Amino acid sequence: MKKILITGFSGFVSHYFLEHLSSSKESVSILGLDLFHPQFPIDHYKDIECRFEAINLLHKEKVDNLIFQFQPQYILHLASYSSVAFSWRNPIESFRNNTNIFLNLVDTVRELGIECRLLSIGSSEEYGNVSEKSIPITEELETRPVSPYAVARVSQEMLSRVYVDGYGMDIVMTRSFNHIGPQQKELFVVPSFVKQMVEMKKRGLTRGVLHTGDVSIVRDFLDVRDVVSAYSALLLHGKRGEIYNVCSGIGRSLRQVVDLIADKLSLEIEIREDPKMIRPNDNNIVVGSNEKIKKETGWMNDIPFEKSIDDIIAHWDTIE
Amino acid sequence: MKKILITGFSGFVSHYFLEHLSSSKESVSILGLDLFHPQFPIDHYKDIECRFEAINLLHKEKVDNLIFQFQPQYILHLASYSSVAFSWRNPIESFRNNTNIFLNLVDTVRELGIECRLLSIGSSEEYGNVSEKSIPITEELETRPVSPYAVARVSQEMLSRVYVDGYGMDIVMTRSFNHIGPQQKELFVVPSFVKQMVEMKKRGLTRGVLHTGDVSIVRDFLDVRDVVSAYSALLLHGKRGEIYNVCSGIGRSLRQVVDLIADKLSLEIEIREDPKMIRPNDNNIVVGSNEKIKKETGWMNDIPFEKSIDDIIAHWDTIE
Numbered sequence: 001m002k003k004i005l006i007t008g009f010s011g012f013v014s015h016y017f018l019e020h021l022s023s024s025k026e027s028v029s030i031l032g033l034d035l036f037h038p039q040f041p042i043d044h045y046k047d048i049e050c051r052f053e054a055i056n057l058l059h060k061e062k063v064d065n066l067i068f069q070f071q072p073q074y075i076l077h078l079a080s081y082s083s084v085a086f087s088w089r090n091p092i093e094s095f096r097n098n099t100n101i102f103l104n105l106v107d108t109v110r111e112l113g114i115e116c117r118l119l120s121i122g123s124s125e126e127y128g129n130v131s132e133k134s135i136p137i138t139e140e141l142e143t144r145p146v147s148p149y150a151v152a153r154v155s156q157e158m159l160s161r162v163y164v165d166g167y168g169m170d171i172v173m174t175r176s177f178n179h180i181g182p183q184q185k186e187l188f189v190v191p192s193f194v195k196q197m198v199e200m201k202k203r204g205l206t207r208g209v210l211h212t213g214d215v216s217i218v219r220d221f222l223d224v225r226d227v228v229s230a231y232s233a234l235l236l237h238g239k240r241g242e243i244y245n246v247c248s249g250i251g252r253s254l255r256q257v258v259d260l261i262a263d264k265l266s267l268e269i270e271i272r273e274d275p276k277m278i279r280p281n282d283n284n285i286v287v288g289s290n291e292k293i294k295k296e297t298g299w300m301n302d303i304p305f306e307k308s309i310d311d312i313i314a315h316w317d318t319i320e
Numbered sequence: 321m322k323k324i325l326i327t328g329f330s331g332f333v334s335h336y337f338l339e340h341l342s343s344s345k346e347s348v349s350i351l352g353l354d355l356f357h358p359q360f361p362i363d364h365y366k367d368i369e370c371r372f373e374a375i376n377l378l379h380k381e382k383v384d385n386l387i388f389q390f391q392p393q394y395i396l397h398l399a400s401y402s403s404v405a406f407s408w409r410n411p412i413e414s415f416r417n418n419t420n421i422f423l424n425l426v427d428t429v430r431e432l433g434i435e436c437r438l439l440s441i442g443s444s445e446e447y448g449n450v451s452e453k454s455i456p457i458t459e460e461l462e463t464r465p466v467s468p469y470a471v472a473r474v475s476q477e478m479l480s481r482v483y484v485d486g487y488g489m490d491i492v493m494t495r496s497f498n499h500i501g502p503q504q505k506e507l508f509v510v511p512s513f514v515k516q517m518v519e520m521k522k523r524g525l526t527r528g529v530l531h532t533g534d535v536s537i538v539r540d541f542l543d544v545r546d547v548v549s550a551y552s553a554l555l556l557h558g559k560r561g562e563i564y565n566v567c568s569g570i571g572r573s574l575r576q577v578v579d580l581i582a583d584k585l586s587l588e589i590e591i592r593e594d595p596k597m598i599r600p601n602d603n604n605i606v607v608g609s610n611e612k613i614k615k616e617t618g619w620m621n622d623i624p625f626e627k628s629i630d631d632i633i634a635h636w637d638t639i640e
Contacts, residue, residue, distance in 0.1 A: 060412070088486065091423065091427055091479075091482075092380070092423055092424065092427050095419075095420075095423055095479075096420070099415075099419075099475070100415075100416070100420070103411065103412055103415055104412065107411055107412050142462060145478055145481075145482070146482065146485065146486065147482060147486065148479070148482055148486075150482075151475065151478040151479050151482055154475075154478060155419070155471065155474075155475040155478070158465055158471040158474060158475070159411075159415075159468070159471050161465075162411075162465070162466065162467060162468055162470075162471055165466065166408065166466065166467065166468075
């Protein structure tokens, strides 16, 4: 039976990963770690034996004990304070809860001498402000982090490199682009748009005003179900020490996203950009190339953007 | 009166900086911070009013209070666990005592809104393994850190960049190459060689065996008295947000260094390389270009390598 440790277990991505594992029909034993208890039932996944421990990854001694007892063969390190906006307000806390927790984790595995493969999740934010001629972004592009969050992620990646080359550990790294999908928190831009527009619809409106940040920025959105199948492919077939973009390869402006949602809900939307919602130093256009992960692992993305939006609308439709 | 905060106050570089200030005949008020009390008298520098506080920079609240009370105009951030070897054995502690202490410091200055210039000390280790065609190394070369220590320094530099561009702070950064000078601890390679050979001499020997790491590696050594005049030049004339190599521009193999010391002491030395003393992933050749700092600040290095070696020999000569 495969033993997989998942950090950031109670977050958005984790239970989609469990669903993905459950569909593969192989028996798996999971140890999930998170600060907070998961909001989903952990015992209803077929062929998955699942245990959860509430833990702060900054408490290295506790991490040591749990990992020593569990002896994982795979580690999916999802834990992260992944908000760029939060990192501008709380750079120290953001850094500690990205880079320092990662360092605690990998160093525990090193000290205990556990032979396992670790997937270190990074971010497209690592690339920073990219000129149009570098689009779509390949993994060779130099990183130029422009926010505290992005710095923390590049630091994590540099540490991964040292743990691979200097200590011989088996780590694969991602630079993951924007995720979307049902149940993503409304802190993020797409669910925030959908939620507001679904509420207009519920109130019987046919038109409305949407307060936004800069809607000209272009992002690469990948459905969370494709994200987890990419993570699974990388755990199984990624090359040790390599970095992989996890993305759709398609760019969409936030304006296009608003238009699509409005169209599906038959709403007429007026966009009002609010200067207070525009972030310092934000990147204009972020679209990745997914050639490398496709070529080296056989992964393919399955879910069209329109289907993601339909499912997100359906999700908010069911919420009072 | 200028107010200067110095972190890592009790280390090797700091009291040379005080001597440098003392020679400039301007009145200065210093607040020195360090984990350990300084081993030099702090009240004997002319025109310098000096106060010391024992503090761990990881304790942010205490840092806050001290900085708020002192209201520095300049910060010389020397504090660092700067040993590469230590970082391989204790990567977490090394990272915290480089990157996290720096982040605590800059974020305190940001939160308190103190207008001051900060000099962030980095390291030539940030460049990693450099091919010969990139020698001498200029600041444009991409960093490729290959040790935990080097990662911590690149992280510090990336954070500096974000604090300059994102928060508008006034930070100048260095990549400082190997320092040498009297009173440097024998943990470092040159004083270690000198100390061992001076002891042979004292025992009346004319020949001896020196156990070393890899002596073919080439380094760029700058006398600590030139280092502090560079830091002073950068605090006064460095450009905000810029990175400067602090180096001599001249490469010397450790073998050449041993030969020079042996020659000065009239010793015949047999070098025995000990595999245990050879570090994983060490850089072969590290020689910097100091064109940028010379051009932009008017700094010049003054002290020839032979004079440094003479002074280091004289230092160990006086120690029983």
